Amino acid sequence: MKPASRAFKTNATRALENEPLQRALRGIKYGFVANRAKARASLPEFDRLRDEARAIKEHTLAHLDLYLEEYESKVIEAGGQVHWAASADDAREAILKICRDAGARSVTKGKSMVGEEIAINEHLEAAGIKAIETDLGEYLIQIRGEPPSHIIAPAIHLTMDQVEADFRNIHKNLPPERILDEPGQLVAEARAVLRDGFLAADVGITGANLLIAETGSSVIVTNEGNGDLTQCLPRVHIVIASIEKAVPTLEDANTILRILARSATGQECSTYTTYSTGPKRPGDPDGPEEFHVVLLDNGRTEMLGGAFHDMLRCIRCGACMNHCPVYGAVGGHAYGWVYPGPMGAVLTPSLIGIDEAGHLPNASTFCGRCEAVCPMRIPLPKLMRHWRMREYEKGNTPARYRWGLKLWAFAARRPWLYHALTGLGASLLARFGKRRGRIRSLPMAGGWTRHRDLPAPQGKTFQQLWRAQEKAS
């Protein structure tokens, strides 16, 4: 996916004017946010589990090489193969080669953000292999030709009406008089349409929420069961996962799973939690003949031990974006690449560069709600601020702000000058707003006064009044 993060401001303006999107975004509060709060309240050990989960990830990251090698050896023991991909290119090539070797004409896909990160669908399609998304949300955006706008609810930006219109448009062979005004009817239609795709696919590609080193298993969590069909029906199963998904043991995986669903959808656990270990064994009733894991680095080892290390703890629950006022205002597409919201504002610059993604860590009020709900206790505002420092050091901060800051800081470091200037400013602004007590428009402050009034100062600064009072007494 070609990044459009440079156009964040334009994207955001368009999103703010998009009425169906705004309607869809308003629902997050009553769904994900309310459900997470309920789930948290009903699990007394929730915060202790967060600490445990964080410790598990920190330990794993400190020994990532060892756990990845252990994972690899267990996958091989179970009859699977592991492909190490340093870059998105390497991962795409590895997957295409497996598909070609299998003589694949079509592949089914479970939901995978890493799949989005490496743009695997486009790559396969270009090579003449049909890729069919089987997660309902992913299917919806695939037929619309859109990227996901949320990491766990890719089509959260769509309303029911839009989905109905798309289905009528795309599923032309179905009776036009059919009724499609309830979610269940839409799901049933998608399920029926996808069934043929499942049965015809030669290869199934899924992501992974966790990679368990002690067993060589990968874990996916879904609510539709599409992941199970994707990995069991075709002859070949490919797992595509980034390296920080590793955890040492099954027990560790379970600790993380206990906070993952609660943080994401507010469920105690997802409807399906599926463990895959190697291909079908003799005597197994079903399963793939071949089992491959593509392990993607794509910049992550560079984050290890660095300023953005904490971000590697992320388990992709989406709680940060569900609770973010900026995401809630503009939605995920405005961010212009695969990962939106606060986690995207930190991760995206690490993966595609701060020059490309410079807006993202700046577009935050630092309200801190993301950090407060993050199950892995990732200090997201601190990491966004760190990106701003990198930008400032690189000279990427716009000259206007830089000079403004310099002038202001020059004065603020000299109290006598500062107090003289603020005294002057307070009296000028007070005179400006004298008639109403507020200022409706002010040169150089258009960003503020375009949307709101500027309350006028009382007239004298506190320092002036305090000194006068001291003198008088």
Added chain:
Amino acid sequence: MAKSKTPETKPNVGLFVTCLVDLVRPSIGFASVKLLEQAGCRVSVPRAQTCCGQPAYNSGDRPDARALALKTISAFEAYDYVVAPSGSCAGMLKHHYPELLGDDPGTAERARAFADKVHELISFLVDVRGVTRVKARYDGAVTYHDACAGLRELGVKAQPRQLLESVEGLKLLEMEDAEVCCGFGGTFSVKYPAISNAIVEKKTANIAASNAPCLLAGDLGCLMNMAGKLSREGRDIEVRHVAEVLAGMSGDPAIGEKQS
């Protein structure tokens, strides 16, 4: 934590006025002084203070933020406590100075010792000085917005409500999503005005839906943002800093109201 030497000794409190209160609304500073004195503190206002440096810090300008942090620490090091009528500035002094100055052993210890003495005004009154009620009167209903930094960096939530409850004649009507950001975010409000506006619109709708004719909060930046939006929307809701009401100083025109 720094404590007064004996129970009889009045602790010396350095009031960190904050740059916005100094420039825009000195009455909040005077309300703070009054509340601190009522709580048995001796209050000083160091002349050498300007701004906590947050605009530089959050814009990625570390050198200027560090310089301002060191200036502020020097100006306030002599006091038993440093108190600010703002969760945002107090959070900067308490949590971000140690981070900003932590990589240099020469400044790290100073920043930590300084941070221990820093408090947001209302939580200082309740948690440190043990104030349980105030002598003030306000006739009418108010709603209270939990400004983000005070709430999430400093745990300011119950303290203002506890003291507001003791104000004679005052009725607190909680708004929906009181803990959700108002969209101010310092420089965010001018860098991304359209997004900031979309966020504050949701806030003012919640304020209006509370049916309280008065909005209170503990941070002037957020208050100016919400007051500016409320007045642009033509809503007749007065906006004040919580300290003004607790100090019984709500006779002055509210934020954004015509001065008498």
